[in-house]
Amino acid sequence: MEAAPSLYVNGGATIAGAATVPGDKSLSHRVLMFAAIADGRTEVRGLSTCRDVGRTLSALEAMGVAVQTVARSPEVDAEDKPSPAAAPLLRIEGRGPRGLAGPAVAVDCGDSGTTLRLLAGLLAGQDRTFVLFGSEALRARPMQRIVTPLRAMGADVAATDGRAPVVGAGGGLRGADILLEKASAQVGSAVLLGALNADGQSSVRYPSAVRDHTERMLADMDAPLRWSPRSSVLHGPVAGLAPPGDGHYHVPSDPSGAAFLWVAAAISPGGEVHTPGICLNPGRDGILEILRAMGAVVAIDDWRVAHGEPVADVTVRHAPLRATRVAGTLIPRAIDELPLLAVLGAFATGRTVLADAAELRAKESDRIEAIVAGLGRMGAHIEARRDGFVVDGPTPLIGAKLAGHGDHRIVMSLAVASLAAAGETVISDGNRPADSFPGFVETLRGLGAEIRRA
Ligand code: S3P
Numbered sequence: 001m002e003a004a005p006s007l008y009v010n011g012g013a014t015i016a017g018a019a020t021v022p023g024d025k026s027l028s029h030r031v032l033m034f035a036a037i038a039d040g041r042t043e044v045r046g047l048s049t050c051r052d053v054g055r056t057l058s059a060l061e062a063m064g065v066a067v068q069t070v071a072r073s074p075e076v077d078a079e080d081k082p083s084p085a086a087a088p089l090l091r092i093e094g095r096g097p098r099g100l101a102g103p104a105v106a107v108d109c110g111d112s113g114t115t116l117r118l119l120a121g122l123l124a125g126q127d128r129t130f131v132l133f134g135s136e137a138l139r140a141r142p143m144q145r146i147v148t149p150l151r152a153m154g155a156d157v158a159a160t161d162g163r164a165p166v167v168g169a170g171g172g173l174r175g176a177d178i179l180l181e182k183a184s185a186q187v188g189s190a191v192l193l194g195a196l197n198a199d200g201q202s203s204v205r206y207p208s209a210v211r212d213h214t215e216r217m218l219a220d221m222d223a224p225l226r227w228s229p230r231s232s233v234l235h236g237p238v239a240g241l242a243p244p245g246d247g248h249y250h251v252p253s254d255p256s257g258a259a260f261l262w263v264a265a266a267i268s269p270g271g272e273v274h275t276p277g278i279c280l281n282p283g284r285d286g287i288l289e290i291l292r293a294m295g296a297v298v299a300i301d302d303w304r305v306a307h308g309e310p311v312a313d314v315t316v317r318h319a320p321l322r323a324t325r326v327a328g329t330l331i332p333r334a335i336d337e338l339p340l341l342a343v344l345g346a347f348a349t350g351r352t353v354l355a356d357a358a359e360l361r362a363k364e365s366d367r368i369e370a371i372v373a374g375l376g377r378m379g380a381h382i383e384a385r386r387d388g389f390v391v392d393g394p395t396p397l398i399g400a401k402l403a404g405h406g407d408h409r410i411v412m413s414l415a416v417a418s419l420a421a422a423g424e425t426v427i428s429d430g431n432r433p434a435d436s437f438p439g440f441v442e443t444l445r446g447l448g449a450e451i452r453r454a
Pocket of ligand 1: 025026027114183184185186187189211335336
């Protein structure tokens with residue numbers, strides 16, 4: 001058997017230039033699911049080609065949804081070279097809000113928690129039985145959080161000791177008022193997807209604001225929905241749904257992917273990175289607030305609105321960094337970027353603290369332990385806490401041999417730290433970035449980094 005590749009990173013290069021980041025992963029999952037239950041055809045441009053979104057696409061195809069690859073994006077054709085952001089133009093034939101009814105289906109969600117959790121809500125309202133399963137890593141993650149609210153809506157769904165596989169028989173849902181304990185967009189989205197086919201009014205209340213992509217996309221599709229940052233109300237069952245983006249949806253670039261480039265520039269003396277067309281949903285912009293609080297120069301230009309989502313061009317420039325404390329309502333707004341806070345903390349003057357973020361232990365790995373172990377091996381003064389970490393900086397980081405913990409965001413965060421470390425760093429699980437950021441290595445190389453997969 002071939003050994004899994006590692007990432008080899010040489011520290012010291014200045015990170016500078018412009019980069020187009022792949023389409024947003026959260027929006028890509030959603031636009032596929034919503035296009036599948038719209039009335040009519042949707043053409044989707046800029047969909048993320050990452051592995052996790054591929055799971056959602058295959059699942060929908062297995063349920064009979066017709067998806068046709070029409071062409072490469074014109075931006076890519078014109079360049080005449082493979083671009084990291086290369087994304088096909090897809091044509092999806094919507095089957096209507098109840099159009100996923102059919103024979104029993106078993107869906108392999110791989111490592112993708114978003115695929116499993118959102119599909120659980122979607123399928124709870126479709127007339128078909130289903131089994132949602134995944135990798136060993138996915139089986140380790142909590143699933144009762146979707147089962148409990150869906151059961152409160154009358155769904156016949158169950159998890160196995162609170163974990164995948166999640167099995168169910170769809171249909172017969174009734175509206176319910178759901179008060180979520182955790183600020184989770186995935187859980188809220190699962191409820192709203194079920195609510196589309198439930199009888200009567202459903203509501204979701206979040207303990208603090210989360211990414212509201214589902215709400216924005218449903219509003220764009222003329223669904224009977226009202227929402228504010230912490231609560232959403234939907235009247236079901238919906239009779240019909242307009243195709244997202246009026247049938248032409250362009251997925252903006254992923255802020256959670258761009259964040260690796262922003263932090264790479266922020267810790268690189270002389271560094272500066274420009275990333276156009278980033279989705280700046282208010283539930284996703286926490287990392288920019290953190291970068292600013294730590295002293296990095298952040299410029300946001302050319303704000304526009306695309307299919308109800310705020311989009312802008314973002315430039316981040318290096319400056320001396322100072323420590324910060326991140327906690328409370330900022331946590332869900334930066335949830336996927338918090339390992340990068342540890343990296344920033346290692347280069348900042350003073351004590352950087354993360355608190356209220358125990359949820360990080362339930363991601364693709366225990367991200368608190370994983371990032372603390374990796375940066376610790378590089379010489380950072382960092383300690384894990386129950387709900388976060390403490391980093392005393394700055395400390396010069398030294399290249400080391402590191403474990404990627406099978407987690408794309410840990411592999412990429414450690415790669416970013418390695419760019420500003422002395423000497424060479426080797427990180428295992430070098431294929432993992434493709435879970436969410438296809439072309440990560442090539443994109444960094446385009447910005448001057450010395451990084452390769454081997
Ligand atoms: C996501 C929501 C977040 C995030 C995940 C994607 C989404 O998860 O960490 O990467 O697309 O809704 P939680 O809702 O579990 O916090």
